[in-house]
Amino acid sequence: MFDSLSKRLEGAFKTLKGQGRISEINVAETVKEIRRALLDADVNYKIAKTFTDKVKEEALGQNVLTSVSPGQLFTKIVNDELTQLLGGETEGLKLSGNPSVILIAGLQGSGKTTFSGKLANHFKSKGQKPLLAACDVYRPAAINQLQVLGEQIGVDVYAEIENKNPVEIAKKAIAEAKRLGNPIVIVDTAGRLSIDQAMMDEIAAVKTAIQPNEILLVVDAMTGQDAVTTAENFNNVLDITGVVLSKLDGDTRGGAALSIKSVVQRPIKFVSHGEKMEALDVFHPDRMASRILGMGDIVSLVEKAQDNFDEVEAARLRKKMAKNKFDLDDFLNQLQQIKKMGNIKDLMGMIPGVGNKIKDLDVDNESFKGIEAIIQSMTMQERTNPELLNGNRKSRVAKGSGSSVQDVNKLLKQFQDMRKMMKAMNKMNMGKMMGGNK
Amino acid sequence: MGIFDFLKKKKDHESKAIQEKQSSPEANLESGLEKTKESIFGKLGKAIIGKTNVDSSFLDELEEILITSDVGVETTIKIIDRFEARVKRDKYLKADELNTFLKEEITAILDENKSPHFIDFSLAGAAKPYVILVVGVNGVGKTTTIGKLAYNFAQHGKKVVLGAADTFRAAAVDQLEIWSQRTGAIFISKGMNTDPAAVAYEATVAGVDQEADVIIIDTAGRLHNKVNLMNELGKIKRVIQKKIPEAPQEVVLVLDASTGQNAFEQAKQFTAATEVNTLALTKLDGTAKGGVVIGISDQFKIPVKYIGVGERKEDLQLFDAAQYVSTLFNA
Numbered sequence: 001m002f003d004s005l006s007k008r009l010e011g012a013f014k015t016l017k018g019q020g021r022i023s024e025i026n027v028a029e030t031v032k033e034i035r036r037a038l039l040d041a042d043v044n045y046k047i048a049k050t051f052t053d054k055v056k057e058e059a060l061g062q063n064v065l066t067s068v069s070p071g072q073l074f075t076k077i078v079n080d081e082l083t084q085l086l087g088g089e090t091e092g093l094k095l096s097g098n099p100s101v102i103l104i105a106g107l108q109g110s111g112k113t114t115f116s117g118k119l120a121n122h123f124k125s126k127g128q129k130p131l132l133a134a135c136d137v138y139r140p141a142a143i144n145q146l147q148v149l150g151e152q153i154g155v156d157v158y159a160e161i162e163n164k165n166p167v168e169i170a171k172k173a174i175a176e177a178k179r180l181g182n183p184i185v186i187v188d189t190a191g192r193l194s195i196d197q198a199m200m201d202e203i204a205a206v207k208t209a210i211q212p213n214e215i216l217l218v219v220d221a222m223t224g225q226d227a228v229t230t231a232e233n234f235n236n237v238l239d240i241t242g243v244v245l246s247k248l249d250g251d252t253r254g255g256a257a258l259s260i261k262s263v264v265q266r267p268i269k270f271v272s273h274g275e276k277m278e279a280l281d282v283f284h285p286d287r288m289a290s291r292i293l294g295m296g297d298i299v300s301l302v303e304k305a306q307d308n309f310d311e312v313e314a315a316r317l318r319k320k321m322a323k324n325k326f327d328l329d330d331f332l333n334q335l336q337q338i339k340k341m342g343n344i345k346d347l348m349g350m351i352p353g354v355g356n357k358i359k360d361l362d363v364d365n366e367s368f369k370g371i372e373a374i375i376q377s378m379t380m381q382e383r384t385n386p387e388l389l390n391g392n393r394k395s396r397v398a399k400g401s402g403s404s405v406q407d408v409n410k411l412l413k414q415f416q417d418m419r420k421m422m423k424a425m426n427k428m429n430m431g432k433m434m435g436g437n438k
Numbered sequence: 439m440g441i442f443d444f445l446k447k448k449k450d451h452e453s454k455a456i457q458e459k460q461s462s463p464e465a466n467l468e469s470g471l472e473k474t475k476e477s478i479f480g481k482l483g484k485a486i487i488g489k490t491n492v493d494s495s496f497l498d499e500l501e502e503i504l505i506t507s508d509v510g511v512e513t514t515i516k517i518i519d520r521f522e523a524r525v526k527r528d529k530y531l532k533a534d535e536l537n538t539f540l541k542e543e544i545t546a547i548l549d550e551n552k553s554p555h556f557i558d559f560s561l562a563g564a565a566k567p568y569v570i571l572v573v574g575v576n577g578v579g580k581t582t583t584i585g586k587l588a589y590n591f592a593q594h595g596k597k598v599v600l601g602a603a604d605t606f607r608a609a610a611v612d613q614l615e616i617w618s619q620r621t622g623a624i625f626i627s628k629g630m631n632t633d634p635a636a637v638a639y640e641a642t643v644a645g646v647d648q649e650a651d652v653i654i655i656d657t658a659g660r661l662h663n664k665v666n667l668m669n670e671l672g673k674i675k676r677v678i679q680k681k682i683p684e685a686p687q688e689v690v691l692v693l694d695a696s697t698g699q700n701a702f703e704q705a706k707q708f709t710a711a712t713e714v715n716t717l718a719l720t721k722l723d724g725t726a727k728g729g730v731v732i733g734i735s736d737q738f739k740i741p742v743k744y745i746g747v748g749e750r751k752e753d754l755q756l757f758d759a760a761q762y763v764s765t766l767f768n769a
Contacts, residue, residue: 036511042698045505108721108749109577109694138749140585140616141609148608148630193724220577224508224698226726233725247576249661252700275576275607 031056034078041255042224047085047262055081079289085258086285091242091267097213099131099177101185105203105234106218108191111246113142115218115272116188117149118280123184124155131182133173134159135166135206136190146188153277156182166190166202167209174210187212194233204237215240216269219256221248227256228263235264242269245283249273324423328415329383332375335368373401374411386412497522500540504729507766510699513733517544541763547732548759551741557687558756559590561652567599567645569653569678569685571638572718573671573708574692576659579720581610583692583746584654585617586754592621596651601641602627603634603674606658614656620751624648634658634670639677646681655686662707671712690716690744695728705734714738719757720746727766 031052038048058077093102102119106112116132123130132150134157136142143159150157158173170187177185189206192199207215217240219227234240243264245257248271257268268283320326375383377400382388389397389412391405398405497518504514520543525536557564570587574580581604588598600623604610611627618625626641638655645653657674660667678685691714693701708714717735719728722745731742742757 039505039511040699042508042700045502107696107724109579111577139613141612144609144612145607152608193721195725220694220696222575222694222697222700224696224701224726224730225506226508226696226724227698229725230696247661249663252661255698 027056027059031059038255038258042222042227042259043255044225044228044259044263047228047259051081051085051258082258082289083286085262086289087261087267091269092282093214093269094241095184095213097211099174099183099185100214101174101187101210101212102214102216103187103189103203103207103210103212103238104216104218105189105238105240106191107193107220107230108139110191110218110220111272112136112191112218113145113149113188114275115216115244115246115270115280116146116186117153117155118272118277119270120150120155120186121153121277122280124153128183129181130155130184130186131173131177131180132157133170133185133187135169135173135187137164137166137169138190142190149277156180167205170206170210194230194237200233200237207238214242216242216244217266218244218246219260221245221252221254221256221271223256225259228259231260231264231266235266240264240266242267244268244270244272246272324419326419326422327384328375328378328386329380331415331418332372332383335372370401370403370407371411374398374403374408377401386415503767507727507729508698509729510702510733513736516736517547517732520547541760541767544732544763544766545759547736548742548762551735551739552759553741559594559596561591561594561596565682565684565687567642567650567653567682567685568687569642569645569655569682570688570690571655571657571675571678571686571712572690572692573657573712573714574659575661575704576607578659578692578694578697579746580604580659580692581613581617581656582749583690583718583720583744583754584614584656585621586746586751587654587744588617588621588623588652589751590754591652592623597649598623599641599645599648599650599653600625601637601653601655603637603641604656604658605630605632605634605637610656610658623654624650635673635677638674639681642678642681642685653685662704668707668711671708675712688716689714690718691740692718692720693728693731693734694726695719695721696724696726697728697730699730701730701734702737705738705740709738709740714740716740716744717742718744718746723747723753729766 034055035048035052038051039045043051055077058081095102104112104116104119113136120130120132132146132155134143134146136146143161147157147159158169158176160169160172163169166189173187174185176182187206187210189203190199192203194200215238217231217234217238219231223230231243243257243260243266245254245268248254252273260266261268268285271281271283273279273281320330374397377397378389378393382393382397389408394405394408398408401408500518500521501514504517505511509517521540524539524543528539555563557568561568572580572584584600588600591598598621600614600618602611602614602625604614605628608630611630615625615627617623624644626637626644628637628640634657641653641655644650655674655678657671658667660671662668675686675689689712691705691708693704697704705714705717717731717740719731719742722728734740735742742759742762745755745757745762747753747755
């Protein structure tokens with residue numbers, strides 16, 4: 001019951017493994033497992049049913065034609081269907097106004113304000129200067145929350161503490177953006193239930209007043225069967241242009257994504273995870289599908305690395321590695337670079353085949369702290385030349401970093417092993433290694 | 439052809455009569471009522487008419503209703519098993535009785551874990567101060583629930599201390615402070631980005647010194663898979679116990695009714711970190727049913743105690759299993 005969707009599907013495929021062909025009998029069992037897996041992942045009941053019926057049909061149809069292993073075939077069919085269900089191609093934001101206006105809507109606690117901050121940060125990192133408009137006039141301190149986030153990321157926030165009229169605030173914010181020359185306005189609104197008529201009327205009025213280019217519905221990735229109802233109701237009132245999936249961290253299964261996409265037929269434009277302002281990704285249906293299937297998301301990982309890795313620094317490191325002059329200071333730098341990329345566990349989850357294995361593992365960025373402290377307690381000389389570290393120096397480093405001499409020794413041992421490994425790798429033909437996989 | 443014609447005519451005539459009946463005012467009221475009753479029990483009733491036992495289409499219907507209320511596959515199977523066993527044991531006569539069986543079985547699952555020493559807002563027989571630690575993932579409504587708890591206790595003439603140990607989320611301290619002003623509770627804070635355990639300790643000390651009846655500690659929302667944050671909860675609990683060894687009497691896990699099966703994982707991880715002994719189900723005024731609490735309550739043996747049904751300070755109720763089960767089936 002606690003297994004993630006991909007794990008369950010892997011289990012389902014196992015029942016097919018070793019069997020020569022897909023037959024009515026083994027399909028029934030697998031399809032049942034897939035359906036259950038989807039339900040456990042909060043995919044809507046009806047959608048799960050339609051989905052599995054379709055998969056079954058496809059699988060039985062192909063049975064006669066092919067001699068591929070049933071597991072592989074099923075994986076492919078399920079993956080294809082999932083990708084299709086999640087919505088073919090990636091869709092970005094369509095921004096054309098002056099200023100372009102993005103309206104953010106959603107239930108209470110779905111993560112609208114945090115997402116608004118992240119989106120503003122996203123634009124800012126691309127060199128555009130957005131303006132945030134604080135239109136949640138109901139929840140205590142909501143405006144305050146947006147202001148704090150704005151300050152954190154260095155983006156202006158338009159707010160009127162005394163004004164209780166979100167339509168007015170939104171309009172004035174846009175006028176302000178025109179005056180200041182902000183190309184984009186992000187309008188954060190109060191959380192509301194989709195059956196609260198008065199509140200839905202209000203957001204409809206906001207929409208009419210500001211004519212947004214994009215209307216994004218923020219949905220908590222942990223949402224259950226109700227995701228469909230909520231999305232439908234919001235879409236009926238606002239005619240949304242896209243969906244944002246929030247809190248897609250760690251073990252969140254994200255079945256809601258499948259349901260929403262297939263019911264409202266609107267693209268999922270972003271996925272958001274964690275509370276760091278950088279933790280926002282463009283949604284890729286194909287990657288999400290393979291992630292659900294446990295096939296890993298290596299493309300996202302590579303892109304993340306490209307975004308955050310300093311090219312020059314990387315080239316310098318490669319040279320050092322080649323000469324086997326990689327030292328503790330470089331190691332420290334690397335740790336810090338990795339940390340910039342986001343949560344280690346999330347990153348590892350993107351590597352094919354690793355996803356399920358680290359589920360219960362305690363790795364996160366904090367686990368680097370001890371190592372960093374030890375290295376930072378060394379002098380530059382010691383870092384470049386760890387052999388200098390004698391008993392005296394080691395106990396000084398241990399004291400300085402709040403660890404023990406054993407910890408220092410352990411780190412040094414690991415570092416030596418790493419160096420040995422690099423030496424060995426340098427001797428190998430790298431090209432052969434990379435090409436040998438296919 | 440005669441006999442078929444006759445049957446057809448009669449049918450036409452009947453349907454006409456029904457149409458006429460529906461347009462009269464009384465009929466409108468009746469059909470309105472019927473519509474509310476055309477819930478699961480209505481559907482289930484239809485499914486069993488003229489049948490001597492519960493058949494698969496009836497069970498399919500039941501399965502769909504339970505699953506779409508987020509009850510989850512495992513618990514749905516359990517409920518159906520219990521229901522079938524009951525039907526076998528106690529022969530039923532009418533659909534009504536089947537409905538009653540079903541309601542009773544689900545209510546029983548929810549009530550099994552209710553503590554015999556149930557402490558409501560009057561705090562009769564409770565330790566003083568009674569310490570409540572509130573935990574949960576981001577955005578489930580912890581702070582709002584605390585505000586409403588404070589209001590309810592205050593309405594019963596209790597002296598309440600609120601500890602702002604969510605020092606992480608932007609403006610969380612301000613949000614709680616506004617609630618303390620609304621409810622007249624004593625507010626303890628050390629500001630943003632301070633040590634939450636220190637805030638919890640200070641709130642506990644203040645509660646003891648000022649002879650408060652209740653101390654409620656707010657914590658930052660944390661996703662249950664973040665190990666360090668979960669460990670922090672353990673620390674908060676330990677510092678409270680430094681001052682009051684038997685506290686916190688209540689560790690409330692707040693669950694959002696719209697959350698699906700991930701709530702199981704939340705319950706598992708939070709229970710491991712802080713020994714949750716109470717559940718609060720929020721946002722039940724929406725379209726979500728929060729059926730996942732049935733399974734959680736059953737599997738983790740933790741009772742649901744509070745439900746949130748709106749954003750106003752009055753919108754918190756003590757959980758009533760029978761009533762909840764009724765609404766579950768009245769879609």
